[in-house]
Amino acid sequence: MELPNKEAYESLIRRKILFFILFISAAFLAFLLDIAVGSSGLSLYEVFSTIVFPASSDPTSSVIVWNFRLPKALMAVFIGASLAIAGAEVQTILDNPLASPYTLGISAAAGFGAAATMVLGLTLTSFAGNVLVSINAFIFSFVCFFVIYFIAKVKSASKELIILTGVALLFLFQALVSLLQYIATDDQLQNIVFWLFGSLENSSWSTVTICLLILLIFIPLLAIDFWKLTALRLGDEKAKSLGIDVEKLRLKVLICVSVLTASAVCFAGTIGFVGLVPPHIARMLVGEDQRYFVPLSALLGSLFLSLASIGGKICCHKGVFPIGIATSLIGVPFFLSLIIMKRSGSF
Known part of the structure; x- marks a missing residue:
């Protein structure tokens, strides 16, 4: 009996590795296409050679790639990974397949922080311009998080309470944003709406570095508890019987999810479905084992947002197409x- 079980396990591992190889290749190709697509008409070979051999590349191509397109393409990769990881872990700790970072109200809080800066000049920092908008979005995201954290801490971090608190804060901050849109001038309203739709236009090497550092810090923090999070999918009681402090684990993951979401939203605005669709696909392909589920979710999130960026450029040659609209247009039908496949028993 051991040999068939061993062969089945090895076959399952090979299948998961094959998925990783396939989607790494797809994500890398989408990354290069995201840089190549545009009015300059760069080929994939020119993009690749400019990145790998910048000294010997054409000066014009080098400026286009390194100064303008590469930071935006990298931000799509890192933000897609951040939101997908956040979505995967929110679904895990809340045991809700429809949960996403936006369920917790963090995105709406960031939107209010940005809108308040644009309309009222409300700020807790001395920075100016787009930096101020990003910082305030980050600050208000953490205001939302600390409210959820405080209530969850007092009430033992039950998943039902976290969901209800997040939904309540979501509607609160959405109402506040609507109020700011109502009193805003035409120019302010245009800026608010554009930011709420999401955009990678403000990407720079500094924002790329910040997003990368946050990923490098918080992915290992989550990886330490991968076995606990996998066990949590068996239910709270079984996880506790294995010696897992469920409440402490939920609060820790909630902190990591909040930072990952806030860092993504404060630089790119609100981008929907990245924290929802990629984790669903990853779960279909590799199951609930966090060792495979979380990395594949991150990979699919990067691929998803890169494809959305490419689609936005193709649809709007002369202007800037908000990437949040592109993710919705792709994410909703998908x-x-x-849902239809699941209800019909196809997976």
């Missing part, structure tokens, strides 16, 4: 198809 997610509906997942």
Whole structure:
């Protein structure tokens, strides 16, 4: 009996590795395409050679790639990974397949922080311009998080309470944003709406570095508890019987999710479905084992946002197409198809 079980396990591992190889290749190709697509008409070979051999590349191509397109493409990769990881872990700790970072109200809080800066000049820092908007979005995201954390801490961090608190804060901050839109001038309203739709236009090497550092810090923090999070999917009681402090684990993951979401939203605005669709696909392909589920979710999140960026450029040659609209146009029909397939028993 051991040999068939061993062969089945090894076959399952090979299948998971094959998925990783396939999607790494797809994500890398989408990354290069995201840089190549545009009015300059760069080929994939020119993009690749400019990145790998910048000294010997054409000066014009080098400026286009390194100064303008590469930071935006990298931000799509890092933000996609951050939101997908956040979505995967929110679904895990709340045991809700429809949960996402936006369920907790963090994105709406960031939107209010940015809108308040644009309309009222409300700020807790001395920075100016787009930096101020990003910093305030980050600060208000953490205001939302600390409210959820405090209530969850007092009430033993039950998943039902976290969901209800997040939904309540979501509607609160959405109402506040609507109020600011109502009193805003035409120019302010245009800026608010554009920011709420999401954009990678403000990407720079500094924002790329910050997002990368946050990923490098918080992915290992989550990886330490991968076995605990996998066990949590068996239910709270079984996880506790294995010696897991469920409440402490939920609060720790909530902190990591909040930082990952806030860092993504404060630099790119609100981008929907990245924290929802990629984790669903990853779960279908590799199951609930966090060792495979979380990395594949991150990989699919990067691929998803890169494809959305490419689609936005193709749809809007002369202007800036908000990437949040592109993710919704791609994500809504895809997610509906997942729901229909699941209800029909296709997976």
